[in-house]
Amino acid sequence: MISLNEFVKNIETELDELEPGTLSAEINYRDLESWSSMYALIIIAYVDLEFDVTLTGDDLRQCSTVKDLYEIIKSRL
């Protein structure tokens, strides 16, 4: 599994509307100004293609930071 820092960077790249450096491991992604259901789909797709791990809408609802998502994915690998 890639490092948390790499994971944050990759998510930031996938959410291509974000200015580089906007996202950090501890930030609540729902607080992002451009947060939308499309962002949720982009994260779900990235995690599925990259790690073959299923992230659900409920997971996104229950987590708040990118670090939380990282931990969930790690536990499902």
Add this chain to the structure above:
Amino acid sequence: MKAFIKHIAEYYPEKKFSNEDFFKKFPELKAKEDTLLKVGVSNRHVVDKDVTSSDLSFYAANKLFEETNIDRKDIDVLLFCSTEFDYYTPSTSVILQHRLNLSTNIAAIDIVSSCTGFIHSLSLAKGMIEANDYKNVLLLCASTSTKTFHEKDANSHLLFGDAATAILISNKEEGGIGKFVFGTDGGRSDYIIVRDGGGRNKLTEESFIEEENEYGNVTCNANFHMNNTGVFLFGLKTVPKLITEILVKNNATFEEIDYFVFHQANEFLLKTLQKKLEIPDEKFIIHMEETGNTVAATIPIALNHLMKIKKLKKDNKILLAAFGTGLTWGGTIVSV
């Protein structure tokens, strides 16, 4: 004799709803424009409230008669696939039989199905031809889903459009429609639903109470509701398995497929599936930019596009796969 898809005609309502119109209606979403437009739609056609799914189908069928030399009296079966019907009873297909001046010696059947509607209906058309020796089935697949949207439901206004398609399925010596695979999971029937106003739940004042989801999208029980992340995940998990099952059932290999035409749900999902399944660009059809997701009409529209842009050979194999409301899924392999 075997069934094959002989001709497809499309009809769209005149009124258009562009992305410019969308951001005028939802100016607060302008900041998220680039991300939202990953759904891959620039324009959609939208019906007026007093125009029905059967009206659109009537025009599509007339277009098909203009574009082909088939005599109306040679249609043996009429199938009408939609989720909007003219009356509680009788069926809308009987209204269309008369309106289209088709023979009275035909079967006319309504099929209530959405995203998988074309696949469900095509299997019935094939059965009618191959089991009953009929020569010509006229299949009408239409959607007027925009009528069911809440005024504030930005997601749906962005993604969907209205359309009707008329498909002529005829008989010939060699088969053009393969074996079908289907799936149904009513346990997730609430993923895409209009909850109130049908037989189960009457419309009450409560039906119109607005509900906002965690992404700020608004709808109510009297209007269309879609669980976006749930449906996306369903597509991502179900379609790869479905493709394998279609290939196995038809004794075909992945490499033998010349073109893949999926239900045009949204471009981002289609591109994710394409990556996951490693389908080369030249074999993968994405065709929804000017129409949006037209539910049961997306596969006929995309297939017609393919038939127009490529000189298809008799032995070309086209894999069709649909998935959505129900939840339901299904597919087959066709040649034209």
